[in-house]
Amino acid sequence: MGQTFEYLKMALQNIRANKGRSLLTMLGIIIGISSVITIMSVGAGFKNEMNKQLDSIAGGQIYLYLSDEGQKREEYMTEDDFAQIESKIDGVTGTSPVFGAAGSTKTLKGEFTVNLTGGGTAQQEISKWKVVRGRYFNQSDIDTANRVCVVSKKDAISMFGTDDVVGMNIEIASDNSTGDFQIIGIVEQENLGNMVTMEYGDEQSVSMDVPYTAMDVFGYDTSSFAYLYITTDKSADTGKVANAAIALLNQLHYSSGESYYDMENFTDQMSSINDMLNMITGFISLVAGISLLVGGIGVMNIMLVSVTERTREIGIRKSLGAKTSSIMMQFLAESAIIACIGGLIGITIGVALAYAVCSIPTLGFTPGIKLSTILLATVFSSGIGIVFGVYPARKAAKLSPIEALRRN
Incomplete structure (x- = not known):
């Protein structure tokens, strides 16, 4: 030493x-x-x-969709399927079918392209919206196909110059159809940090969430669905939940052994x-x-x-x-x-x-x-x-x- x-x-x-x-x-x-x-x-x-x-954006979310083969066979999902998924699969906190449509609207500020999302009550959690005025649409709005919408604070200011627009009506044209929707809520996105943003488009493009049943005004069949979001408890294994949901759908549609349903698991994407x-x-x-x-x-x-x-x-x-x-x-x-x-x-x-x-x-x-x-x-x-x-x-x-x- x-x-x-x-x-x-x-x-x-x-x-x-x-x-x-x-x-x-x-x-x-x-x-x-x-x-x-x-x-x-x-x-x-x-x-x-x-x-x-x-994880704050899409942690615990699962996206199920009908495959090309499933669409050919018209094995669309139904509201009963969603109820079964919510009641029979542990860890599921909500489901929301999703419709997407492009349209347009005109205000005193000009003409705007509208990106419409038709969803269920869980859509608020999926989009990470925080209500700052009014309210988000509820199950009653969905059951009655109430033509209401929520818009972001940024988009409200773009279209009207103010975010104090709850109660105002807005006319939306899409697929050669026109519908009048009442603005019931102003929302803004939860703080997602400075590395990830969910804002898209330009000043002449706005987004709106509406009850999926209200999309019938544009000719959509709101009783069958090709796309579904599932929200889960944070402690749930999303892979197991997704597999269980697909197995249940196959059981309900008598399609075991077929590949009619597929999924995107956000956990796998993060990996x-x-x-x-x-x-x-x-x-x-x-x-x-x-x-x-x-x-x-x-x-x-x-x-x-x-x-x-x-x-x-x-x-x-x-x-x-x-x-x-x-x-x-x-x-x-x-x-x-x-x-x-x-x-x-x-x-x-x-x-x-x-x-x-x-x-x-x-x-x-x-x-x-x-x-x-x-x-x-x-x-x-x-x-x-x-x-x-x-x-x-x-x-x-x-x-x-x-x-x-x-x-x-």
């Missing part, structure tokens, strides 16, 4: 004696370690924030997004890690220079009885310390840079700094010092005392 401390002491003395050269040697390792930690931490933070915001983000982060980290290889070569070069400069010192030590292993350990300790110091500086800079990047206003999330990443960086930087220090250390250790003393 005492010998080890002596090696470390000698290594530190030599590093201090050549501060400038040692710092330049560390530079490659500092850049490599800080780059890898910054990229991995920002990437993990971005993934965590993306998952959180995507695919995470895999893609992990691949991108890993690739960029690998590219940044190349600088670690460059840094290791720099350590080896400087240690070879050090061996050349200290040849006479090595010769004197060996002539006085120093073992080959002692000489080797002396130089290995020096290269390892250089790499470790560079690694520690790189870790500090990497963590600071990660917080700096993530604090940019357009991002504004917490970096995903993991202890495992820091430990890996520490081990890697130490390993670089040892691996790239072996050759110079062996070269120094194998010098013949007589040959070393002859050199100037």
Whole structure:
């Protein structure tokens, strides 16, 4: 143990004696370690924030739809199917059929393209709407096919110059049909964070939610459905719920063994997004890690220079009885310390840079700094010092005392 401390002491003395050269040697390792930690931490933070915001948008949602084969066979879903799904499958909190239609309307502010969504009461949860004036449509509106609608605050201001429009009527034309709808609610989207937005279109395009039964004014058959959203409890396994819903539909429609119904599970989509983000982060980290290889070569070069400069010192030590292993350990300790110091500086800079990047206003999330990443960086930087220090250390250790003393 005492010998080890002596090696470390000698290594530190030599590093201090050549501060400038040692710092330049560390530079490659500092850049490599800080780059890898910054990229991995920002990437993990971005993934965590993306998952959180995507989960707030569509977490626990399942989208069922009739396949092309199912549409050919006209195996459309019915309101009874929805009631069965809600009552028989654990974890289901609501269902909403969905109709989509494009139309137009005209106000004193001009003519607007209207994107109509016909849905059930669960549509409010699916769209993440928060009512700021009036109310959202209810089951009574659906049962009576009440021609009412809700619009966003932004769209209300675009169409009328104010959001105080609850109770006003608006005429919507779609598919050569026209319907008068009463605005019963003004909504705005819940805060979804600054990385994900659900706003589409331009100033002349607006969106409205209406009871799906009210879509009959435009010629839709509101007793059969090709598309359905299912909302689930946050603790529910959406994959199992989706499979159970499809199995139940097959049972109700006597279509077991057929592929009439299909689904999109948001959890699976999130998993695919995470895999893609992990691949991108890993690739960029690998590219940044190349600088670690460059840094290791720099350590080896400087240690070879050090061996050349200290040849006479090595010769004197060996002539006085120093073992080959002692000489080797002396130089290995020096290269390892250089790499470790560079690694520690790189870790500090990497963590600071990660917080700096993530604090940019357009991002504004917490970096995903993991202890495992820091430990890996520490081990890697130490390993670089040892691996790239072996050759110079062996070269120094194998010098013949007589040959070393002859050199100037």
